[in-house]
Amino acid sequence: MNILMIAIKQTHLFGTIFFLEQRNLPYFCFYTNWYIFVRGMKKSERTKQFIIAQTAAIFNKKGFAGTSMADITGATGLTKGAIYGNFANKDAVALAAFAFNYGQIRKTVHTGLQQAKNTREKLMAYVSFYKEYYPTIFEWGGCPILNAASDSDDAHPALFEKASSALESWRNNLISIIEEGLDNGQVKPDVEPEAFADVFISLVEGGILIAKTLGTEKPLLSNLEQLKTQIEQIVI
């Protein structure tokens, strides 16, 4: 099985729930099978989620071509029959894994954004997210968007398309925040939303890349400080 647990909980419904080290997802052991603890879910759907959760980091680290079906069966403890019973092919697993990786980040950022009241706080919410979660991102193999984009640009059009839309939606979100700020008078009128969004994304992605490649967190942290300064410079 090869699963590392960090917590065990008792429930009256399903007995013991094992929390996995990675991502803190609730799994439980029922008879001899592992499930993700979501009631009302079909078994196949739970197995699907299990496969995705167990392989998401592998795809993020090794890339599509570098991840084999043997990696997938090894990480899940399932056989090829189970994998192909739930996914059409390796392609489908990879796409689902990317969606999972991206979704985890998106969800957490979104939560942080909802508490933000103005432009400054919204932009700062991103910075705070990366300040808090960069160790997890590093463990997970780096930014899924960067990885998927540079992994698939030539070889895997479907995955590249997913990565491209993910990046676009992040960029559009930043642009919207700044445009809204321009309308509300919370952002200095000479700021160009697109250019700022590109600098914003570059400082984050570049910081992750340099930090991961040189094996030190400092470049990312210093980039995030720079980003804070730049945010303060454009808001009123």
Added chain:
Amino acid sequence: MNILMIAIKQTHLFGTIFFLEQRNLPYFCFYTNWYIFVRGMKKSERTKQFIIAQTAAIFNKKGFAGTSMADITGATGLTKGAIYGNFANKDAVALAAFAFNYGQIRKTVHTGLQQAKNTREKLMAYVSFYKEYYPTIFEWGGCPILNAASDSDDAHPALFEKASSALESWRNNLISIIEEGLDNGQVKPDVEPEAFADVFISLVEGGILIAKTLGTEKPLLSNLEQLKTQIEQIVI
């Protein structure tokens, strides 16, 4: 052979020289064999260079795991016997290909740097390089450092080490330029060399990533303009 030519030259020494479309490297056809036009080179060394030149872009685009021996023989028109006669294994070809890709960029940047007289011109030389050569870099599959780093971080330690040193040497070069400027009074005294170098690299790499992923050059060009502004802000 699958080689696209853009120019043909006559020489009295070796007959016809065919300039390849990619990288403008001089190859020539002698009898039935192709060579890189470097006199005094052993045949094996020329074949080695030929293999490297023909596969460099493929490795940059497809990554190590995504590039097969069949890709290599297909791109060169040589058989596996020839490849393994000149390289120990696929690993060795990949490492040489990365060194080639990185070397091409390094060489061109270095040429631009030699004409620069002060800190501003030195930093601007980098910007000019990317402004001039970004179409070539895109055709070539993006920045080799970013590609190699994100491709090999988990799967291929030897290649990752190469990518890591390449990034480090780029970063150190930027830091040296700024430190020199601080000593000469050409840079404002409150500038932190490392932090500036990280922002510098991030704007370039991030710009390439966004541009390539979204399929438009604008983000890179706008980042380079931002970089120019930031350079002007730190020099005296």
Added chain:
DNA sequence: TCATGAATATACCAATTGGTATAAACATAT
């Protein structure tokens, strides 16, 4: 021109690749 070492092609290898047909095991509603 020819002998000799260097370079390349050919034919092969075991292992692994992604994928499938089918049989077994399973969960669950009745």
Added chain:
DNA sequence: ATATGTTTATACCAATTGGTATATTCATGA
């Protein structure tokens, strides 16, 4: 408790993987 559809394991497939031994071809100095 059992019947039934769902899910998973087993056993297999052709194709491809990286790599090698050996035969052939080639380049070149004498």
